[in-house]
Amino acid sequence: MSDQSDRSADDRVTAWVRGAVRSMETYPVAEAQGMIKLDAMENPYQWPDEMVKTWTERLYPLELNRYPDPYAGKLLHRIRKAGLVPDDASVIFGNGSDELIQIVMLAVGGHGRTVLAPVPTFVMYEAIAAMTGTRFVGIPLRGDFTLDIDALLAGVREHDPAAVFVAYPNNPTANLFDRDAILALISETRGLVVIDEAYHIFSDATFVDQLARFDNLLILRTLSKMGLAGLRLGYLAGAVQWLEQFHKVRLPYNINVVTQATADFALRHYDVFQDQVTRILRERARVLKILDSLEQLTTYPSDTNFVIFRCDQCDADAIFAGLLQNEILIKNLNQPGTLLQGCLRSTVGKPHENETLLNMLSLLVNQ
Numbered sequence: 001m002s003d004q005s006d007r008s009a010d011d012r013v014t015a016w017v018r019g020a021v022r023s024m025e026t027y028p029v030a031e032a033q034g035m036i037k038l039d040a041m042e043n044p045y046q047w048p049d050e051m052v053k054t055w056t057e058r059l060y061p062l063e064l065n066r067y068p069d070p071y072a073g074k075l076l077h078r079i080r081k082a083g084l085v086p087d088d089a090s091v092i093f094g095n096g097s098d099e100l101i102q103i104v105m106l107a108v109g110g111h112g113r114t115v116l117a118p119v120p121t122f123v124m125y126e127a128i129a130a131m132t133g134t135r136f137v138g139i140p141l142r143g144d145f146t147l148d149i150d151a152l153l154a155g156v157r158e159h160d161p162a163a164v165f166v167a168y169p170n171n172p173t174a175n176l177f178d179r180d181a182i183l184a185l186i187s188e189t190r191g192l193v194v195i196d197e198a199y200h201i202f203s204d205a206t207f208v209d210q211l212a213r214f215d216n217l218l219i220l221r222t223l224s225k226m227g228l229a230g231l232r233l234g235y236l237a238g239a240v241q242w243l244e245q246f247h248k249v250r251l252p253y254n255i256n257v258v259t260q261a262t263a264d265f266a267l268r269h270y271d272v273f274q275d276q277v278t279r280i281l282r283e284r285a286r287v288l289k290i291l292d293s294l295e296q297l298t299t300y301p302s303d304t305n306f307v308i309f310r311c312d313q314c315d316a317d318a319i320f321a322g323l324l325q326n327e328i329l330i331k332n333l334n335q336p337g338t339l340l341q342g343c344l345r346s347t348v349g350k351p352h353e354n355e356t357l358l359n360m361l362s363l364l365v366n367q
């Protein structure tokens, strides 16, 4: 294209794309080719060969010329059978739980509406608020990453949010918040409280047992962190009255035929994922112990498949860059002047990956 049309495309974009969108940034995904990839909380393990073979046989008869079941009924049945949601809760599926966060905000957010969350937390709550024209209010955690329940309840009273998002366990701080504090939050909030249990398989803690008690409670889950990040499937459980509204703002066939069949198949082999989780948890304990022994760092407890640590007597940016130079990709959370000052986050990988990370890290913190 000529310079002329470049310029006029810029002008037209300025004229027509909403300011809220123009001021957003595209979700950054780091280049990871050839690296030890510990930046995105992926399960490092693949399926046993025999399982892959059976899976491909299940895919064979799928009718890709037909639209998928809009409600993913078979998959829902499987999720109930696996005991993941109570029988009396309704369920809606999303193309990843990210899409469900968007569906919630399309339904309850928008101009003049506020959503609230303790921060730092999962960045998509604020990003999706921005793209749906919803105001986002973040209530800071305490210095030790625990919930400041008084500040949170004050925020709820002041802003009367349409929805409060609580990641439980929280990303990027890796911890579970106080259960009684969350129960108080649900009681005091007039709007929705979405408990995002993306890491539930690593923690055992859940609020699903509270669904029957609170009509403003929703539980959000994903299959990503247990080992199906590439599949893109999330589910949201709660009262049918809410979910009926959400179905209206969900695109009709958002969960494709292959995802429905694959998730159904995977959940029949839930024990395979649980075994992988056991290995990850064993590694998590080992990684934390070694991190703890590095006196330049402060480590924090984890109820997830990642660890967060703070460079007290070292330079987080330099360490991140040094790891990258050695083809180890973690997440740099460092934001001077915030709760995440000096913080780095690493997914728990395979033993040899963690070993490489820890060896390199102990060299770098001593430089």
Ligand SMILES: *Cc1c(COP(=O)(O)O)cnc(C)c1O
Pocket (backbone or CB within 6 Å): 041, 095, 096, 097, 098, 099, 122, 167, 170, 171, 196, 198, 221, 222, 223, 224, 229, 232, 233, 234
């Ligand atoms: C990773 C993550 C998600 C997003 O999961 P997808 O299903 O892959 O979209 C949601 N919430 C939290 C807290 C996460 O860490």
